[in-house]
Amino acid sequence: MVGLLGPNGSGKSTLFDVLGGLLTPTAGEVWFRGERVTGRPPWVIGRLGLGRTFQIPRPFAGLSVLDSVLVGVTFRRRDRYRRTADRRREAERLLVLVGLGDKCGARATELSLGQMKRLELAMALSSRPSLLFLDELASGLSPRGREDVLLFYGRLRERGLTIFAIEHAFGVLARVADRMLVLDQGQIVADGPPAAVLASARVAEAYLGEEDP
Amino acid sequence: MSGALVGCFYALMALGFSMVLGVTRAFNLAHGELVVLGGYVGYWLWAGSGLPPLLLLPVAAAAVLPLGLLWQWLLERVPEPRELNSLAVTFGLSLLLQTLMRALWQGDYRLIADPVLTASLRLGPVSLNLGRVLVAAAALLVVGLLWLGLTRTRWGRAVRATSIDAQAAALLGIDVDAAARTTFLLALGLSGATGVLFATLHYIYPAAGVELTLMAIVLTIWAGVGRLRSILVAGILLGIIEAVSAAWAGPRWRETAVALLLLGSLLARSGGLAPGMSGAGHGR
Amino acid sequence: MARWLGALAGAILLALLPVLLGFQPYALYLLASAFLWASVASAWNLLAYAGQISFGHAAFFGLGAYAGALSSLAGLSPWGAVLLGGLAGAGGAALIGLASQRLRGAYLALATLAYAEVCRGIVLNWSDVTGGGAGLIGIPALPAMAWLPAPITRGRAAGYYAALAILLAVLVLFALILRSRVGLAWAAVREEEARASVLGLRPLPWKLLAFALSGAFTGLGGALYAHLVRVVEPDLVFNRYYSILPLVMATFGGLHTLLGPAAAAVGLFLLSELVLHPIDPALNQLGYALALILGVLYWPGGLMGLLGRRRRVHP
Numbered sequence: 129m130v131g132l133l134g135p136n137g138s139g140k141s142t143l144f145d146v147l148g149g150l151l152t153p154t155a156g157e158v159w160f161r162g163e164r165v166t167g168r169p170p171w172v173i174g175r176l177g178l179g180r181t182f183q184i185p186r187p188f189a190g191l192s193v194l195d196s197v198l199v200g201v202t203f204r205r206r207d208r209y210r211r212t213a214d215r216r217r218e219a220e221r222l223l224v225l226v227g228l229g230d231k232c233g234a235r236a237t238e239l240s241l242g243q244m245k246r247l248e249l250a251m252a253l254s255s256r257p258s259l260l261f262l263d264e265l266a267s268g269l270s271p272r273g274r275e276d277v278l279l280f281y282g283r284l285r286e287r288g289l290t291i292f293a294i295e296h297a298f299g300v301l302a303r304v305a306d307r308m309l310v311l312d313q314g315q316i317v318a319d320g321p322p323a324a325v326l327a328s329a330r331v332a333e334a335y336l337g338e339e340d341p
Numbered sequence: 342m343s344g345a346l347v348g349c350f351y352a353l354m355a356l357g358f359s360m361v362l363g364v365t366r367a368f369n370l371a372h373g374e375l376v377v378l379g380g381y382v383g384y385w386l387w388a389g390s391g392l393p394p395l396l397l398l399p400v401a402a403a404a405v406l407p408l409g410l411l412w413q414w415l416l417e418r419v420p421e422p423r424e425l426n427s428l429a430v431t432f433g434l435s436l437l438l439q440t441l442m443r444a445l446w447q448g449d450y451r452l453i454a455d456p457v458l459t460a461s462l463r464l465g466p467v468s469l470n471l472g473r474v475l476v477a478a479a480a481l482l483v484v485g486l487l488w489l490g491l492t493r494t495r496w497g498r499a500v501r502a503t504s505i506d507a508q509a510a511a512l513l514g515i516d517v518d519a520a521a522r523t524t525f526l527l528a529l530g531l532s533g534a535t536g537v538l539f540a541t542l543h544y545i546y547p548a549a550g551v552e553l554t555l556m557a558i559v560l561t562i563w564a565g566v567g568r569l570r571s572i573l574v575a576g577i578l579l580g581i582i583e584a585v586s587a588a589w590a591g592p593r594w595r596e597t598a599v600a601l602l603l604l605g606s607l608l609a610r611s612g613g614l615a616p617g618m619s620g621a622g623h624g625r
Numbered sequence: 626m627a628r629w630l631g632a633l634a635g636a637i638l639l640a641l642l643p644v645l646l647g648f649q650p651y652a653l654y655l656l657a658s659a660f661l662w663a664s665v666a667s668a669w670n671l672l673a674y675a676g677q678i679s680f681g682h683a684a685f686f687g688l689g690a691y692a693g694a695l696s697s698l699a700g701l702s703p704w705g706a707v708l709l710g711g712l713a714g715a716g717g718a719a720l721i722g723l724a725s726q727r728l729r730g731a732y733l734a735l736a737t738l739a740y741a742e743v744c745r746g747i748v749l750n751w752s753d754v755t756g757g758g759a760g761l762i763g764i765p766a767l768p769a770m771a772w773l774p775a776p777i778t779r780g781r782a783a784g785y786y787a788a789l790a791i792l793l794a795v796l797v798l799f800a801l802i803l804r805s806r807v808g809l810a811w812a813a814v815r816e817e818e819a820r821a822s823v824l825g826l827r828p829l830p831w832k833l834l835a836f837a838l839s840g841a842f843t844g845l846g847g848a849l850y851a852h853l854v855r856v857v858e859p860d861l862v863f864n865r866y867y868s869i870l871p872l873v874m875a876t877f878g879g880l881h882t883l884l885g886p887a888a889a890a891v892g893l894f895l896l897s898e899l900v901l902h903p904i905d906p907a908l909n910q911l912g913y914a915l916a917l918i919l920g921v922l923y924w925p926g927g928l929m930g931l932l933g934r935r936r937r938v939h940p
Contacts, residue, residue, distance in 0.1 A: 149823075170819065203824060203827075251824065424730055433915070
């Protein structure tokens, strides 16, 4: 699991956008699983096995929670021969996994922030990714919520997923990440195991003036 | 050459549309109809009084001006997404105006055919239609005045600031509403005056506005929103293109050619017009 | 299940309606036109459900009308000509759908508007083939079909049943789509196209499908119209007015709902024909123009956001 940190505006979410195909880079290349995916559209990269959540949740307004997850399950690859019932069951299982099992029929827009973040996670998982981009799952949540997020990180790792997570706060990631990157104004200023990164002076300098990590 | 002259007129005509879009992010699909309305006012005044058409410009402007308030009132109430919904409302408004004009004045073709305008002017080896020269001169004059107004006066700066970023402008203490109101009044007055010029160049009839609106949109796309000098250049370019294509394919195809240009410009741009606006998504 | 039974009952009732009306020609003509516009409104709604708001449906209508008229005049059976009109509408729609795939919102709407103007212009000026501004006349009426009882396919009744058939077809199709993965894809593309793409949903084929289906039914309507009225003109069938009509009807009836647009279309059409038109023909256009303006301004959420009780959602 790799963590990505950086002060506001350093370009963390933008990096996700570029890697995921939502933005085309003006320079440089993106590779995924040995394939050059620079400039390919998001659905190509998604089908190769990338899933992501959005920092500000983007649910499908008007669709039910179940349907939102059903989208990824249905369209992730070209297999059209699985029965509807199977797909719905899989979607339900995902919702149970993130703790939204009882909200299947609710409208996505009726959820609380914490619930919407869980929905984001379920949606990201619905395309059966091998690589997950998680964007600030823990921010804006209560301490209890953050604990839940940590649990999720652990559980996802257990399932064998590779995770690239953005968080604003050091503490959350330091406990689960194998490697941390720190971004400042679009440049990588640190790259290494959590302990080393945390101790780095350059990183402290980047965060100067920011809230306590 | 003649195309370039007409192009100046096109630029002037497009300004009203461009200004409204820039300051209020609202598309005025009824723009052409407003110009035609000004044309009708000018026509009836001319037919009734025999005054030289150029003097009638301010009168026509004044006649259409009040509608500016109505337009602003309506477009203020348009819910988000602003661009799409204003398009819909003004779509309805354009149909409304067309129907009204047809009911009032029937579908007959009218033209301000002042003899002065059909005379020829010799400039060296080139012979130009005096009417067009006068129209172009008037257009350039108005554009010049507008440019001065936008760059030299406080009001002008307010309008330009609002057009770049309305929220920031509001934070800076600029009265965004007043800027919008002034813009609407100015834009519609301008359209009215342009209508008189139009009526001297071209037959007017209730449905003539469609082509004008399309042209205004094309020029706004080419020039960028609210960019005065660019619109002038774009207008001249369009005028020349039009003249060339008319010579080559025949005048009947003009309206279609404009529509094609619009379609092409939209497809090529595949993006937003005003600063900060994006019409393109990333899905492919 | 109950809904399907109800729908079947409704369909049978409508099928028997002419008998009840004694096959009165004007009434049949009126209802046929009403159903025709209900089909076009529903077709527009189909495309809107997929998130694509079109301001240029007159293009598909006109293409269908002319394709139907030209083939009919060339000797094809009028029934075949109507189907051909549907194909023409589908093709024309797919074309603009493909070309404008990167456009959104107002820009897409403008592109469809421009497209309609281009189609109108081409048909207007290509006089050799299309008869130019004068249009085409003498389009044959829908003939009786020998293997059906005469009253059904004679005269105005033929038009009535044809329009009814098209309307039922588009509604049934929409209902099926709403329950299927097509409906899911359309809703996802409509709400958050980028997010759907991230999930592996390729937007383009679904958008093209929406365009093609919408264009097909609109084209069918146009071709049927050509055979009912038996005259087509570019300024008539490609008129912006015919782009506004489905827009207003669908918005009034309830965007994205199944039956809303069709019901509103029938209601508005009958209202305008029976009440407004006799007072003054211009009132028709005025009425719809006002309806559009007021509808956008005062209906919550304007054109895109009609989230009323009747809004149906993919189950």
